[in-house]
Amino acid sequence: AISALSKLPIECKPNAVDALADALRTSGKGLKVEALKAIAQTAAKGDQTAISSVVQCLADRQPEVRLLAGKVLLQLSGRRDLAVLARVAAICLCGDRAVEQDVQQVFRQLAPSEDVRSMALVAAQLRYCDKERWPDAMEVLSTAVCRGAETSIATALALLQDPGEVVAP
Numbered sequence: 001a002i003s004a005l006s007k008l009p010i011e012c013k014p015n016a017v018d019a020l021a022d023a024l025r026t027s028g029k030g031l032k033v034e035a036l037k038a039i040a041q042t043a044a045k046g047d048q049t050a051i052s053s054v055v056q057c058l059a060d061r062q063p064e065v066r067l068l069a070g071k072v073l074l075q076l077s078g079r080r081d082l083a084v085l086a087r088v089a090a091i092c093l094c095g096d097r098a099v100e101q102d103v104q105q106v107f108r109q110l111a112p113s114e115d116v117r118s119m120a121l122v123a124a125q126l127r128y129c130d131k132e133r134w135p136d137a138m139e140v141l142s143t144a145v146c147r148g149a150e151t152s153i154a155t156a157l158a159l160l161q162d163p164g165e166v167v168a169p
Contacts, residue, residue: 016042021053029065032062032065043076051073058102059103061099066102070105085111086124107120115151
């Protein structure tokens, strides 16, 4: 039934993506894998509903779900989409080593440079983590200011906003 959603006419696809996103939030491993495959075939590049649901699957306990979610995310997301980058960076900081290793691979592919990855981690620490991580983030920002890295600072500020899709400078 899930794979049939990807074969719907174009005007029905937004509803199909919503149904598939719901399946990703409530399903077991097998259904999540099928829903991710269907989202890859159904969702348009940049579809924020699909992207948000797929990003959540990056933190799944099942490695198969995480790896497939990474592939689908790379297909759906712009490689310089800072809003997605900050959410993926937050998962990289979750504390579960297996999840972090799988998500780091996706994170490196999504981020165009080490500088952008660094600023995405700063933004994730400030937006999504407990306050005890804030001093580390502020130290990285201070270092960027001291070396005159205006692009890094602009990237961090863009990541701290709550945009739809923001493109890295």
